[in-house]
Amino acid sequence: MAEIEQQSAPGSEWWRTAVIYQIYPRSFADANGDGIGDLPGITSRLDALSELGVDAIWLSPFMPSPQKDAGYDVSDYRGVDPLFGTLDDFDTMLAAAHERGIRVIVDLVPNHSSDQHRWFQDALKAAPGSPERARYIFRDGKGPHGDLPPNNWESVFGGGMWTRVTEPDGTPGQWYLHIFDTSQPDFDWTNPDVREEFRGVLRFWLDRGVDGFRVDVAHGLIKKDGLPDYTPDPEGGSMGGDEDDVPYWGQSGVHEIYRDWHALLAEYPGERALCAEAWLPTLEKTALWVRPDEMNQAFNFGYLMTPWDAEELSTVIRESLDAFGGVGAPSTWVLSNHDVIRHASRLALTVESPQGDGIGPRTEPKPDRALGLARARAATTVMLSLPGSAYLYQGEELGLPEAMEIPDEFRQDPTWFRTKGARYGRDGCRVPLPWSGTSPSYGFNDTGASWLPQPAEWAEYARAAEEGVDGSTLELYKELLRGRAERGLGSGSLVWEDLGRGTVAFRRGDLHVAANLGEVPVALPAGASVVVGSGPLTGRELPVDTAVWYTLAD
Ligand code: GLC
Numbered sequence: 001m002a003e004i005e006q007q008s009a010p011g012s013e014w015w016r017t018a019v020i021y022q023i024y025p026r027s028f029a030d031a032n033g034d035g036i037g038d039l040p041g042i043t044s045r046l047d048a049l050s051e052l053g054v055d056a057i058w059l060s061p062f063m064p065s066p067q068k069d070a071g072y073d074v075s076d077y078r079g080v081d082p083l084f085g086t087l088d089d090f091d092t093m094l095a096a097a098h099e100r101g102i103r104v105i106v107d108l109v110p111n112h113s114s115d116q117h118r119w120f121q122d123a124l125k126a127a128p129g130s131p132e133r134a135r136y137i138f139r140d141g142k143g144p145h146g147d148l149p150p151n152n153w154e155s156v157f158g159g160g161m162w163t164r165v166t167e168p169d170g171t172p173g174q175w176y177l178h179i180f181d182t183s184q185p186d187f188d189w190t191n192p193d194v195r196e197e198f199r200g201v202l203r204f205w206l207d208r209g210v211d212g213f214r215v216d217v218a219h220g221l222i223k224k225d226g227l228p229d230y231t232p233d234p235e236g237g238s239m240g241g242d243e244d245d246v247p248y249w250g251q252s253g254v255h256e257i258y259r260d261w262h263a264l265l266a267e268y269p270g271e272r273a274l275c276a277e278a279w280l281p282t283l284e285k286t287a288l289w290v291r292p293d294e295m296n297q298a299f300n301f302g303y304l305m306t307p308w309d310a311e312e313l314s315t316v317i318r319e320s321l322d323a324f325g326g327v328g329a330p331s332t333w334v335l336s337n338h339d340v341i342r343h344a345s346r347l348a349l350t351v352e353s354p355q356g357d358g359i360g361p362r363t364e365p366k367p368d369r370a371l372g373l374a375r376a377r378a379a380t381t382v383m384l385s386l387p388g389s390a391y392l393y394q395g396e397e398l399g400l401p402e403a404m405e406i407p408d409e410f411r412q413d414p415t416w417f418r419t420k421g422a423r424y425g426r427d428g429c430r431v432p433l434p435w436s437g438t439s440p441s442y443g444f445n446d447t448g449a450s451w452l453p454q455p456a457e458w459a460e461y462a463r464a465a466e467e468g469v470d471g472s473t474l475e476l477y478k479e480l481l482r483g484r485a486e487r488g489l490g491s492g493s494l495v496w497e498d499l500g501r502g503t504v505a506f507r508r509g510d511l512h513v514a515a516n517l518g519e520v521p522v523a524l525p526a527g528a529s530v531v532v533g534s535g536p537l538t539g540r541e542l543p544v545d546t547a548v549w550y551t552l553a554d
């Protein structure tokens, strides 16, 4: 086979090569023992992240919020919810991270606020057509009495995308749009007030010293003119990305907003970064979000959604490097986050589960735990060898599976409520982390309280139980991250190799990477010496569901 070499886009900014660890604050570490993780908890556990070897952390929202969507319903963009601590706690955490050389990215939720946000409360009190209403998307209903929603759009969490309000005089009134829960009204981003307000919010956090933002639902801010009816593909994932030309996803008007933010970040010293959460149908489209004057990174959800198949995995890697490289941006890589089934379970699923649906007690057959973990370790071994920036989600370094047996009464994802339990939603990937021991809450705090129950078998996944244990998932991650840093794998070229059917193989300089996604063991070349493996080898044979980094003797 002819050698095909792919180059990652040049540039030295930190975000081009960084490994960024996602912290889901409510489930990371709980300092005050109320069962919900908090900012002091994060500060107290930063050493564990230094030891792991990550470059940056991204914190899911910790701003004041009624917590209807676990903080993605923000009522005040310039503060900290008392549940998670205070602004001082934030500053302390930020300084402690920076002291350790760890950068900090915060989550910005610009598509919608909480219905408890002052602006929305003002809008409810104001008249139709008022400037207060114009910050959100209020419309009159259809039908002679206005009692039908303005269009047929369906919420990502199930049910309609419109809710009718009662006007201050007690009469049934206008409707407002919410892509997500009724408690999350969408802003009207064609309104200059909204744009100005968010410039202020960006400055607030930049002034405090954050290194960047992960931008929530970055593909939703602009809706198509006239809000035309649209019926999504019922088989599709809830965040979009399955179809072209959805009137509320990926409209071209979003780009000028991100150009404006790019210019604003550029006024600040250091290299501040913007990363888009945008679920789009193709990598080419995703790449438009990271043109030189827009965002710096966009999540590679195409990579995350790729099934365990060698050809598909090779293709998505090749296309990602081409598409992002084509606009001078690094590719990103991600396998898990707080919205998807953890990859240690997902990669062993034999039933369809579109993004957002989740898995639970009714799911049959259940994913095999050992198979899922083997594939997850192999998948990560490949991912951390790729040029570009990689995202890790808290707990994947422990090999955590999705928690499937959460009793109904504990579930909190709005998806669960809005679909009356038909879809489990995302609670299964949000269970508090096990840190140590076998007692309740496994060191998440000292009290044993936990907002979602942790499965009994999680004692074996506790960080302390894996620390220093040869072959543990935690030690594998540390080795991969160390090797990635030492060898500078975050940048440079990738040369494709061919080890036959069912394999993904390439070379990064003199380091070779091979993964066996097929059905039979595959022989590595003579002289291969393994640097790190996701599982044990039998002689020179690479077993199925295993990946290795190796070098060749001259
Ligand atoms: C993003 C978040 C998700 C949240 C949604 C609404 O997709 O990742 O957790 O529910 O936006 O803000």
Ligand code: CA
Pocket (backbone or CB within 6 Å): 030, 031, 032, 033, 034, 035, 036, 037, 038, 083
């Ligand atoms: Ca707490």
